Amino acid sequence: MKWKAPNTGQEHKTLASEGILDTPLAVPSAEVRIALRKTNSQKEAGPDNIPGRALMVCLSELADVFTDIYNLSLTQALVPTCVKSTTIIPLPKKNTVTCLNDYRPIPLTPIVMKCFERIVMSHIKRNIPTSLDPFQFAYRQNRSTEDAVNAAIHTALTHLEGNDTYVRMLFIDYSSAFNTVIPHRLSEKLLTLGLAPSLCNWVLNFLTDRLQSVRVGNRTSGIRTVSTGTPQGFVLSPLLYTLFTYDCVASQKPTPR
Template identity: 30%
Template sequence: MEMIRFENPPCSNVDNLLDSYTSSVLNVLDTIAPVKVKMVNNRQKAPWRSEDSVRAQKRECRKAERKWRKSKLQVHCEIYKEVLCEFNQILRGEREKYFSKIIANCRNNSRVLFSTVNRLTNPPVSLPLELISTSKCNEFAIFFYDKVQGIKNAIISTTQIPTLPPARHLELTHFTPVTGKTIEEVISGLSSCTCCLDELPTRFLKSVLTSLLPQLVQFVNISFETGAFPKALKTTVIKPLLKKSSLDPKVLNNYRPISNLPFLGKVLEKVIYQQLTYFLLSNNVFDTFQSGFRPHHSTETALIKVTNDIRMNTNAGKVSVLVLLDLSAAFDTVDHGILLHRLENWVGISGTALNWFKSYLEDRMYFVEIGNCVSDKISMTCGVPQGSILGPLLFNLYMLPLGQLINSNNVSYHNYADDT
């Protein structure tokens, strides 16, 4: 694939630049791979069925079945049953080996490991046909919105407790321009999942990355320079997922929203995430007792800290009282004004860097997709995007004063954040 050139001269507006990139890519794609209507079999073949031993035994099984159906003899029926039993044993063995290999390879990657176990123990549940309609999509969209607004409105306003942000000697006023190597590493490290809003399938984009790299580098750097996040990448696609297979699929409250975001937006977020995390670690901004979405601070860290505190108290002859606090819709109810105040006064972000985060948070939209049906778009007036790369990190920064408040009352604590 040849180097793609913009239809119009490069500009300093990130939205215009993204539009130019999109139209140029689509024009080239329409030329070399025009859209054609094809009948596609969506049934995916299990990977372990492709093993030579499985395929060979399957041929023997079909051969024995044809012989029995042709002769109708009992002896051939018994032979067929024996061969079929051997086939099922081999199939189970290859399936076990397949997942054992995945689990062994993911020993140090808890996210992939838990995803694999969840896929095995909780197979996906198909939505009832009556839910696949535009009206139902709109019902889900309004339900998810009202649920968040209800929780947000129920938050009781109290007298503000004075908390002084720590003195920051360094500031993050702008983001550093990136090179093609950085973008290449970021894209190769991201999942190949594709959003319906993506003009190019992610796997295809990765395969032609060399041709697109100069434009992508310019796109990212213009976003940093102007402190603007493209409007076209602010839309989130939400798919309802039944919380448990045993729940009534007709009750909306039994579903959780699963978000998907455009791939180019994730590329931008990942580069920002890397630079912001480096700044936070260099300036010791993170809460000491914060786990989750922080390097080397996982669920194990939180469990070890809490367990150790309890044991230390027990050894000292003291009584421990464990209070567990879970915030409902924590990510969805983040106040944008408060978050920007945290970033400026607690973290030390200002200038175009702060403008970028303001642009990233404002004017976001979402719609619900079920099958081929979609809802109307709804504005997101609060919260950080679920399923985003920056969302969990921004939430941790949003909660920075909490540790100071708890610690001021001489109470041991440990915070943990997750995006589920």
């Protein structure tokens, strides 16, 4: 079984990385087997119509096949369109629906891509600097909203120990945060963080020209191509959003009284 990048006639966007040592990520078969073994056999099939049960039953036969496909994808910095497609199923958040915001989009994504993403995510986490913003709590291992609340309270109480002091807090919530990610800028930031150019280009290709459709009951909409944001339901999306915003750190120092 072989996969070859299709000739679509469109320009393949890549980052300029002259003079930077680049060794494409190579995934061993053992790592692919571990990723496939974590598949939920009850997981519903995504747009590729490959259910989790099929991957589990045929794991021994498919592990080497997917290892070749994954490594070819990483070497060429190309992600097959069929595995970066999404089917959105809108479910109502409440009994009475009055507008589109009353629906929660549930994405169905290819299971084989989830396995691939877990492998790439592990590699990215191992290679990014440990000196990222210490006050970034979302989507980071061994951190939670409780840690964020405790850090804010500790900082405020420590400041209030001084005489004639007060605290002001500004809380900001991003609407559709994942949709704000600009793929090309994200790839440039990943390059700055020290990731290999080939992997940065792989991420860029992963986030662009994605196919998306909506399914309601037994009816499916037409397919739209999406090239912005990080896709909901994909394993890499939370980490990529965190890395896209890693340099949004506090720049205003306290004013002496």
